Each structure stands twice: as C-alpha cells, then as structure tokens.
Amino acid sequence: MGNVLEIKDLRKQYDGFLLKDISFSLPEGYVMGFIGPNGAGKTTTIKLIMNLIRRDAGEIEVCGFDNIANEQEMKEQIGFVYDENYYYEELTVNEIKRIVAPFYRNWDEGVYQQYLKLFELPAHKKIKALSKGMKMKFSLALALSHQARFLIMDEPTSGLDPVFRSELLDILRGYLISADRGVLFSSHVTSDLDKIADYVTLINNGEILLCCSKEELLGQYGLVKGDKRLLEEGLRRELIGLQENSFGFTALTKSAANIAARRYENLLVERPSLEDIMLYMIRGEKHV
C-alpha cells in the first residue's frame, strides 16, 4: 500500500510565521483529519501542496509525483475543495464546467452529471446566485468528476448546516470505496472528523503536535477529571493542558490506560473527542 501524500521536512517562512520542517504522510484508502486552530499552518500546508506558494525547503509528493517537478501530473490526481468559492461569480455552473473539464484527461461527464443531479445544482444558474452550501457542492462535484486519487478539502464544512455536513461525510465514504484514494480534510470543526477521519494530524504554530491513527490516538489519550489532591500524588507530570478550578481539575493524558489501572479514588478517565485532544494539547503547548 502506497501513500497518496508524503510530506518531508517542509518549511515555509513568512513575516511572523514559520512552518517548521513538518513531515507526515497519508496512506491510500484513508481520510486524514488535518486539525489545528486558525493560523496554525493548515492552509499554508495545503497551498504548498498545491504549489500556490513556494516552499523554502522540503519535499512533497502526491501519488508518487513531486509537486514541482511533476506539477501537472500531480494536479491531475487531485480534487480540491477550498474554504471559499474561487470560481467566477459572473459565470454559470455550466460555463465553469466547460472551462474546467478540458484540463483533466480523465474528466468523466457522466459522473459530473450524476453529482449535478444528486446535489440538485442548477446548470444555468450563475455562481453568485448559489448559496454557500450549493457553491461547496459545486466545488465538490468538479473535484469528484475527474477520477482524482487525492481529495484536498480546506475547511469545507465551515458555515454549512448539519444536514449537508452529514451528506458530505457519506459522499466521502462513497469516494473511498476505491482503495487507492485518500482524503486530506482540514478543519477546525472536529466533530465531523470524529465521524470520518482514520488519521489525525494536529498542527499548531507551524509545528506538528501529533500525527497518528485516530484509533491509536483515542486508545492512548484520555480526559482525566478528579480531585485536586490527586495532583500532589505525582499525577501532574502525566497531564497535558491541566485546568484547575475550585472543584477539582481536568486535563488530557497520554497514559489513559495506565492512570485508569491505578484506580485512584475520585478520578474519572473518559474517552476524549478530537476537540478535547486539540484544545488540551494546544493549552499544554502554551504553558510549556
């Protein structure tokens, strides 16, 4: 099984921001949730993959193609859905399709028409007349109609209603029926990723804080809640992003099973959500 995405020591410096030699990869057949707060480096990483900005150092390969040396071949393999609409507002759905389709060797008009029908997209309506959800559906229809092996989605669900978000997750599950495909799903709405991500990469301040399978992540990490007195029993050093109040404490731990096995009194170890993991890890970073 190969990787659809492989990033090695990727570096990009702006005024006041540095993407610090990040590395991660995504195997075929899976969805990677790319999470982190606003300004963490998610969009910068995606722009670097798409060669919209120039890297200072490092390597990027998509489906085995270097993103600079084999840029066109690489982009043939990618379907992209960005956080906002970048298509011409003055043109109709059909006109945009006429412009975009010829660039893809593997454009499948039948598949496109199926998505148009499924999403109830009006072919003769101008883009500016579509709702935000409809614009997103249109981007998705274009992204899924040229047999792309790698789907990049940058905050696709922000501002969308729960019904469409749920539909989108079903579509992604359908897309991944072909095992040689992969999805990089960047979002700070982690509840969607709880449902669909197989791998999770957390980025903050241009650094990867964690990158592993969601199963491994949820198996290792736990949300610990307990009496403050327990902190004096050596528990403190095992906690991440500790938050204390007059009733007790809450924190994340990487040794969930270990702590649970010690059977402390007045201590709860719960399964965290991705949002818990993101919040506590980022809080932990701030207090380092």
Added chain:
Amino acid sequence: MSSLILKDILLQKKSFFFALGYSLFVLIAFQNQVLAESSYIMGAMATAYMLVIGACAYEEKNNSEVVLNSLPLKRRDIVLARYLSSFVFVFGAFIIIGLMGALMKGLGLPIPLRYVRPSDAVAVVISLAILTSFYFPVYFRFGYIKSRFFNLILFLLVFFVPSLAVSYIKEGSSYEALDRVMALIAEFSAWQTGVGAVILAVLAMAVSARISLSVYRRREF
C-alpha cells in the same frame, strides 16, 4: 489554453453592448479634422484595451487565480492565454466598429467619413500589442488592483499623446529633432513603416511575455 481564452470571452460577454455603444460614441465624437482619420483605430483599440483590463479585473475580483493555479496547467499557459485573448478582444472590437461604421455609411449618415481599411486593422493590432506589452508584466507582478495607477498613466499616454502629436505635426513643429525624425519616417514607404511597426510589436510582445512569465512563476496566491 483555449479554455482560458473561452473563459475571458464568457466573462466579457456582457461587454458586447458596451463595445457597440463605445464604438458609436467614438465614430461620432472623433469627427474633427485631426481625429477623424484615426477614429476606427482609436475606437477599436480603446474598446479592446478596456476588455483586456476588464478580464484582468474579474480575475482579481473573484480571486480566481487560486483555482487556475490549482488546475493541471502550467503557469506559462495562463500567461500566454492572457496575451492571446487580447488579440481575440481586438479582433472583436475591430469587427464591431467596422460594421458600425459601414452601417452608418450605408444609412447615408454624414459620419464616419470613410469605411474601415485593412491598414486600420494592422494599426489596431500593433497598437494594442505594444500597449499590452507594457501593461501585462506589471499586472502579472502586482495584480489588477495594484497595477491600476500604472494602467491609468499608460492609458492617458496612449490616448492623449498621439492626438497631441498629430495636432503638433499638422500645425507645424518648431522642434528640430522631432522634425528630423518625422522627415526620416516620411522617407519610408507605407509598407516599410508597417513592416517596421509589426517587427517592433512582435519584439515588444516577446520581451513582455518573457518578463510576465518570469514574474508570474514567482507569484504566490
């Protein structure tokens, strides 16, 4: 690349009525002795240039270069398509003003004074080629918004300097150097001057396209 040119045409389809209106305006307004001879050239060039600028403005307004540069195409194609679509616009603008002039003459109106000539077409293409040769490198480097000031100066230079020069020549100049240049040009036949201008325009476009490509390759979106 044809898709990129089609995109520029589709974006500007509403400007057809503007082109019609502007052509009519030029044919009526440019009827004094100085400007009448160049009314087809000036009208077609101004219309085409405004269509070129309009296409660039749509790109920036929609921030669509993010999408264009995410598609499997080379940055070179994006740059060259922009140059090629300017020829499509000049062709369209020339046809419109030519037909408009013919219609007015056919209806027996006193203006314009003559039908369009092939030499007008050559002059329009050369003028627009030189004009866009200056504009595009600045546009590809800075984008539409940031290049507006440069564009304004260029536009004023192109549309006021020639008419000033024509009146200056017709009224008789007192500048020796310019007189010598004019005398030198007068020694060449019309076709020699035309060939010289074509060579100049081709060279300008080649240099301009190279600069545009070089700056656009470094652009970040």
